[in-house]
Structures are given as structure tokens and as C-alpha cells.
Amino acid sequence: MTRTVSVGVEDDRYVPDHGDHSFDVTRYDLQLDYSVDSNRLSGRAMLSATALDDIDEIKLDLYRLRVSKVSVDGSPAKHTHRKSKLVIQPRSPIATGSTFTVVVSYAGSPQPMPGLDGDAGWEELADGVIVASQPHGAPSWFPCNDRPSNKATYAIEITAPSNYLVVANGVQESKRRRSAGTTWRHVEEAPMATYLATVQIGRYGVVDSGSSVPIRTVHPAGKKAASGGPFARQDDMMTAFVRLFGPYPFAAYTAVITDDALDIPLEAQGLAVFGSNFATDDWDSERLVAHELAHQWFGNSVTLTSWRDIWLHEGFACYAEWLWSEESGRQAAEHHAQLHWDRLSELDQDFQLGDPGPELMFDDRVYKRGALLLHALRTQVGDDRFFEVLRAWTERYAHGSVTTDDFIALTGELCGASVGGLFDAWLREISLPALTP
Numbered sequence: 001m002t003r004t005v006s007v008g009v010e011d012d013r014y015v016p017d018h019g020d021h022s023f024d025v026t027r028y029d030l031q032l033d034y035s036v037d038s039n040r041l042s043g044r045a046m047l048s049a050t051a052l053d054d055i056d057e058i059k060l061d062l063y064r065l066r067v068s069k070v071s072v073d074g075s076p077a078k079h080t081h082r083k084s085k086l087v088i089q090p091r092s093p094i095a096t097g098s099t100f101t102v103v104v105s106y107a108g109s110p111q112p113m114p115g116l117d118g119d120a121g122w123e124e125l126a127d128g129v130i131v132a133s134q135p136h137g138a139p140s141w142f143p144c145n146d147r148p149s150n151k152a153t154y155a156i157e158i159t160a161p162s163n164y165l166v167v168a169n170g171v172q173e174s175k176r177r178r179s180a181g182t183t184w185r186h187v188e189e190a191p192m193a194t195y196l197a198t199v200q201i202g203r204y205g206v207v208d209s210g211s212s213v214p215i216r217t218v219h220p221a222g223k224k225a226a227s228g229g230p231f232a233r234q235d236d237m238m239t240a241f242v243r244l245f246g247p248y249p250f251a252a253y254t255a256v257i258t259d260d261a262l263d264i265p266l267e268a269q270g271l272a273v274f275g276s277n278f279a280t281d282d283w284d285s286e287r288l289v290a291h292e293l294a295h296q297w298f299g300n301s302v303t304l305t306s307w308r309d310i311w312l313h314e315g316f317a318c319y320a321e322w323l324w325s326e327e328s329g330r331q332a333a334e335h336h337a338q339l340h341w342d343r344l345s346e347l348d349q350d351f352q353l354g355d356p357g358p359e360l361m362f363d364d365r366v367y368k369r370g371a372l373l374l375h376a377l378r379t380q381v382g383d384d385r386f387f388e389v390l391r392a393w394t395e396r397y398a399h400g401s402v403t404t405d406d407f408i409a410l411t412g413e414l415c416g417a418s419v420g421g422l423f424d425a426w427l428r429e430i431s432l433p434a435l436t437p
């Protein structure tokens with residue numbers, strides 16, 4: 001795992017007051033109970049951590065849920081919980097480099113957490129739950145060190161009513177039916193950022209497919225047709241993306257289709273969530289199914305260190321849509337690039353792609369300009385070099401944390417220093433550069 005410690009040690013202004021840089025959580029063990037009818041969540045989170053600094057207070061992020069008990073290394077610890085910060089006093093200071101364990105017992109009615117870009121996190125559906133935490137919603141359901149640069153492994157155990165299906169990240173290790181409900185245990189052994197941790201609960205059925213990588217489509221029970229349409233093409237997308245981007249980074253891939261309509265699809269590690277409104281046979285749905293799959297390489301395995309580098313996720317996933325168009329025998333990426341350059345050139349140019357600001361973080365212009373940068377790079381260096389860069393990127397930084405400078409450095413290494421001017425124009429300047437120099 002590659003870690004950049006020199007960047008992002010300050011508070012991330014895109015998600016103010018989230019995360020702490022004095023320690024890294026290495027594993028989350030969550031044991032949760034959930035009542036769908038009353039939206040009541042209760043449980044216990046065990047965090048294993050390493051001190052990166054001398055610590056006399058451990059600060060975790062937790063929104064609204066009430067904490068009943070905290071211990072550090074097995075001893076009860078004093079704590080305060082104000083404004084989504086759980087501040088814990090260990091009995092004695094923890095020295096740099098030491099490992100420690102925090103156990104938090106908590107309960108309440110989880111709600112999406114507000115942030116500069118809107119609400120995110122645990123949310124009730126008409127009949128079930130969706131957890132979509134990007135970028136700041138993880139504290140809505142478990143106490144965490146909520147910064148994307150702190151990746152950890154997870155065990156997520158959750159007991160829910162037996163007539164519901166539970167999906168979480170990683171591999172389903174066990175499923176035990178009891179009188180109080182069914183307990184599902186999922187384990188994610190690939191390092192994961194907090195915002196990518198998820199639980200999906202609903203009355204779902206499953207369809208398994210996938211020739212090289214296991215692909216599961218989870219659909220509203222009794223509506224198997226919902227798993228057709230663009231979802232039936234995921235196996236072909238997987239084959240194309242493995243060839244273009246390198247090996248699929250996780251054990252399996254799951255697409256969850258909720259019975260509710262959703263504004264946008266949402267990515268999590270090893271899975272993505274779509275509203276039933278995306279189960280349609282048109283290009284707009286299909287490009288988004290390809291987009292979310294591409295996030296497994298760009299965003300979930302290779303993850304930004306701070307949110308200002310969002311183009312490293314969204315620009316790449318958007319470009320993957322155009323690549324899928326090309327691969328599936330539709331228009332070439334060049335066609336999409338020209339079309340979207342023309343459209344963008346009609347819109348306001350009032351942000352820097354390399355630091356668009358929290359309000360524009362998920363603005364479509366950021367997505368498209370990021371994809372256009374990649375197309376401009378491909379045009380300049382040629383297909384062989386371009387795809388070599390993409391595969392080197394996903395291999396060198398697999399399951400790691402990155403910055404834009406890491407991508408520029410890698411590109412310079414493989415394509416020569418002359419590409420530097422292209423990045424300046426697309427990332428730092430406000431005006432829209434020409435598509436070909």
C-alpha cells in the first residue's frame with residue numbers, strides 16, 4: 001500500500017471537521033442490530049488503530065447516534081460527544097507508533113449527515129436502507145476516522161429482520177438465522193476509505209453472473225427483469241475494463257438496484273447502487289453502469305488523499321463511459337470528447353479542475369473536463385502510451401492513496417516531461433484549453 005503522508009495533513013476544506021491526522025485506523029469491526037420498522041440502529045464498533053503522533057485525545061466522527069460506553073485497550077474511558085465529534089480520553093497518553101483499540105457502544109436513529117455538498121450517509125428507502133456516504137456520510141452509521149486517506153479493512157456484521165437481504169462490502173462470510181432476525185457477516189480485506197463502506201438492506205433477489213470476476217445483480221424481489229437492460233452487459237464491460245485498466249482490484253462486484261428511483265447512482269467499494277429508473281435500455285443508463293464499474297479502479301482502489309483531487313475519480317470514470325462506447329461498437333471516444341468540449345465551451349468557465357471547491361465537487365463540468373483532459377493526453381501521447389499509463393496507475397497505487405502530482409509524475413516518467421504543459425492548462429488554468437494542442 002502506498003501512502004502519501006506529506007499531503008493532506010491539514011483539515012480538508014471540502015469536508016471541514018472530519019477526520020484526524022494523529023492516528024490511522026487499521027481495522028473496523030462493526031456488530032450492529034437494525035430494525036427496519038423503527039429505523040433503530042444499535043451496536044458496537046471496535047477500532048484497531050496506530051498512533052501517528054503522540055495522542056492524549058482520540059477524536060472520532062459520529063453523527064447523532066448516542067454513545068453509551070467507550071473503552072480504550074480494554075479500560076473504560078471518559079468521553080464527550082458534541083457536534084459529531086466523539087472525543088475520548090485514554091487513561092494515559094499514547095506514544096507515536098503504538099497500536100491501540102477503541103470500543104464504542106452506541107445506538108439511535110441514523111439520518112443522512114449534512115455537508116457542504118448536501119446530505120450523505122445512512123438513509124431510509126420506502127422499504128429498506130441505502131448507505132451512500134460520499135463524501136462525508138460515514139459518521140452517520142459508525143464512529144470513524146473520516147478522511148479518505150485513512151484506509152482500513154472491515155468486518156461488518158449486521159442483524160436485520162429475516163425477510164430482508166443485507167449486502168455490504170467485501171465477501172459474505174456467514175449468514176445465521178436466529179429468532180431475532182438474520183445476522184449477516186461481510187469481511188472486506190482490501191483497504192477501504194470510510195466513505196466507501198456501505199450496507200444495503202431491502203427485499204431483494206439476486207442474479208449471479210460474471211465469467212472472469214463474480215458479478216452479482218441485486219434487484220427488487222419479484223422484479224428480476226430489473227436486472228436486465230444495461231446490467232446484462234456488465235460482464236462485457238468487466239472484460240473490456242480489465243484489458244484497458246488492468247486486473248479488477250476486488251474479490252467481486254455487486255450492482256444493487258433499489259425499488260425506489262434515485263437521482264444518481266452511487267459507488268461503494270466492490271459494489272454500486274442504482275435506482276430502478278436506471279434499469280432502462282438506453283445509452284444514458286448504460287454509460288452510468290459503466291461509470292460506476294470504472295470507479296472500482298479509479299476511486300475505490302486508487303483513492304484520492306484529499307477531495308480537491310476529485311477529478312482523479314470522476315474524470316477517469318467519465319472517460320471510461322466514452323471508452324465503453326468505443327468498445328461496444330458505438331461512437332469513438334473522440335466523438336464524445338468533441339461533443340462535450342463544444343458543450344463545455346458554452347458554459348461558465350469559473351473553476352480550476354485541480355481544486356474546484358466543495359460546492360462544485362460533483363458538478364458535471366468537473367467530470368467532463370477531467371475526461372477531456374484524459375482524451376487530450378491520449379491524443380498527445382498515442383494509445384499505447386496512454387493505456388500503459390492507466391495500467392501503471394492502477395498497478396502502482398492499487399489499494400493506495402494518491403494526489404494529482406502522483407499522476408503527473410507517473411505520466412512524465414512514461415511519456416516524457418513534455419506532457420507537463422498539458423496538465424497545467426487543464427488543471428490550473430480557468431479557461432478551457434483546446435482539445436488538440
Ligand SMILES: [Zn+2]
Nearest residue numbers: 291295314317
Ligand atoms: Zn462517479
